[in-house]
Amino acid sequence: MNGVHDMGGMDGFGKVEPEPNEPVFHAPWEGRVLAMQRAMGYAGAWPIDASRFAQERLAPQAYLGASYYQRWALGMERNLVERGYAETDELASGRALRSGKPLARKLTSDVVSQGMTRGSFYRQAQAPARFKPGDRVRTKNIHPPTHTRLPRYARGRLGVIELVHGCHAFPDTMAIDKGDNPQWLYTVMFEGKELWGPDADPTVKISIDAFEPYLDPA
Amino acid sequence: MAQHEHDEHGSELSETQLRVRALETVLTEKGYIDPAALDLIIEAYETKIGPHTGARVVAKAWHDPAFKRALLDDGSKAVRTLGHESRVGDHLVAIENTPARHNMVVCTLCSCYPWDVLGLPPVWYKSAPYRSRAVKDPRGVLADFGVALPASTEIRVWDSTAETRFLVLPMRPSGTEGWSEDRLTQLVTRDAMIGTGLPKRPDEVT
Numbered sequence: 503m504n505g506v507h508d509m510g511g512m513d514g515f516g517k518v519e520p521e522p523n524e525p526v527f528h529a530p531w532e533g534r535v536l537a538m539q540r541a542m543g544y545a546g547a548w549p550i551d552a553s554r555f556a557q558e559r560l561a562p563q564a565y566l567g568a569s570y571y572q573r574w575a576l577g578m579e580r581n582l583v584e585r586g587y588a589e590t591d592e593l594a595s596g597r598a599l600r601s602g603k604p605l606a607r608k609l610t611s612d613v614v615s616q617g618m619t620r621g622s623f624y625r626q627a628q629a630p631a632r633f634k635p636g637d638r639v640r641t642k643n644i645h646p647p648t649h650t651r652l653p654r655y656a657r658g659r660l661g662v663i664e665l666v667h668g669c670h671a672f673p674d675t676m677a678i679d680k681g682d683n684p685q686w687l688y689t690v691m692f693e694g695k696e697l698w699g700p701d702a703d704p705t706v707k708i709s710i711d712a713f714e715p716y717l718d719p720a
Numbered sequence: 721m722a723q724h725e726h727d728e729h730g731s732e733l734s735e736t737q738l739r740v741r742a743l744e745t746v747l748t749e750k751g752y753i754d755p756a757a758l759d760l761i762i763e764a765y766e767t768k769i770g771p772h773t774g775a776r777v778v779a780k781a782w783h784d785p786a787f788k789r790a791l792l793d794d795g796s797k798a799v800r801t802l803g804h805e806s807r808v809g810d811h812l813v814a815i816e817n818t819p820a821r822h823n824m825v826v827c828t829l830c831s832c833y834p835w836d837v838l839g840l841p842p843v844w845y846k847s848a849p850y851r852s853r854a855v856k857d858p859r860g861v862l863a864d865f866g867v868a869l870p871a872s873t874e875i876r877v878w879d880s881t882a883e884t885r886f887l888v889l890p891m892r893p894s895g896t897e898g899w900s901e902d903r904l905t906q907l908v909t910r911d912a913m914i915g916t917g918l919p920k921r922p923d924e925v926t
Contacts, residue, residue: 507793507830508803508827508828508881509828509848509851510826510828510829510851510852510854510855510856511754511828511852511855511856512848513852515847515848515849515852515853517849517864518844518847518849518853518861518864518865518916519844519847519849520842520844520849520864520865520911521842521843521844522820524842524843526766526770526834526839526840527762527765528843529736529737529877531740531741532736533758533761533762533765533766534740534741534744534758534762535740535743536761536762536765536840537757537758537759537762538743538744538747538753538758540761541747541752541753541754541757541758541851542752542753545752545753547752554757554830558829561887566799566848567925568829570843570846572736574897575736575739575740575743578743579743582747587750587752588746588747588750588808590777592746593739593743594742594779595742595744595790596738596741596742596745596746597737597744597745597746597749598746598749598750600921601750602750602751602752603750604767605752606773608751608752608753609754609757610756610856611754611756611757611759611760611921612756613757614757614761614764615860617761618761618764618769619809620808620809620835622809622810622811623810623811623882624810625812626879626894640896651829651881651882652881653828653829653879653881655855655856656879662829664799667811667813667882667884670882670883673882673885674907678820685849687884689878689884691876697855698856703857703858704874705871705872705873705874705875706858706859706874706876706877707875707877708855708876708877708879709876709877709878709879710879710881711735711879711880711881711882712881712882713882
């Protein structure tokens with residue numbers, strides 16, 4: 503979806519401001535949110551792409567006004583309610599008013615290290631890779647109203663396949679519960695000028711990781 | 721109610737604190753989560769998982785040419801051979817800085833970051849200024865970090881738009897010939913492994 507989360511190339515947000523000696527968490531609740539997200543992921547409540555999509559669907563002013571972990575919490579609340587794991591009256595009252603929905607498993611202390619290991623996104627290929635390194639491709643000019651990992655600044659642009667990362671679960675379908683739909687994943691490199699016009703810094707090159715359905719041969 | 725030994729010291733709880741507390745209580749009472757497991761996750765990120773892991777990887781690559789080749793060939797596989805505390809998931813790709821090319825990593829769409837080797841991302845990495853500008857004006861972003869590279873150096877920005885995670889392998893600083901791997905580790909900063917910084921100079925460490 504064309505949301506405010508898709509920030510690449512926007513102007514006006516100001517300087518990057520590194521914080522010296524930044525703590526891991528700025529408040530204890532941030533850690534609780536992160537850990538809850540991990541625990542619900544381990545439980546198989548929803549895929550990571552659904553977490554991203556829930557955040558993308560926040561109202562633009564809410565998205566921009568929230569901190570990173572606030573966005574996580576808001577996205578989690580949305581997934582809980584939309585998927586029937588909790589209802590709004592429960593979240594508002596801070597009490598479970600109904601029994602929980604069964605989940606595949608539960609992250610308990612004895613399995614924390616497994617729960618913290620990132621799962622693999624590799625999937626069995628359904629067809630041979632269409633592209634190889636060096637191939638010229640053009641990204642599609644698509645604007646799906648749902649989740650996609652093709653950023654706006656790189657749509658309809660000419661690039662070159664640089665790396666082939668194997669076949670991966672496809673976020674665009676994972677986010678909307680339409681399955682893994684495995685797709686080949688490539689690093690596609692663009693010249694700065696192709697993305698930002700003739701005044702772009704000629705020494706800058708940008709790459710995205712693009713799933714095969716985003717690409718046409720060029 | 722779930723116990724919260726971690727709560728803030730102040731007497732007034734912010735709206736966010738209350739909301740997150742409510743969320744945790746509901747999820748606990750429903751049987752979805754175990755607060756004791758959450759404590760362990762938080763503890764791991766606070767004490768075990770961080771850029772020191774990535775620094776070890778980089779220092780080893782500087783020190784051991786065979787490991788460097790393995791790292792550039794398959795990042796996840798090479799890092800797993802080190803057997804550090806945090807387990808490394810699939811899809812880690814190491815990208816090498818050279819005199820001709822400087823690499824910089826961003827995630828414009830969310831804030832994807834190589835947690836396994838760098839820990840949790842700093843706030844600036846997740847911020848709108850970085851996410852918006854890194855792909856369009858990387859030299860300007862580097863200037864925000866006080867980094868100026870030669871005008872002839874190619875700047876290569878990697879937008880982490882999938883589950884691939886990128887670790888920048890910075891150039892080994894000159895004047896470190898004969899240094900041990902442990903000593904080299906001190907030179908490797910988090911920002912150098914994101915590409916918004918450079919390693920420390922030998923005279924900056926003991």
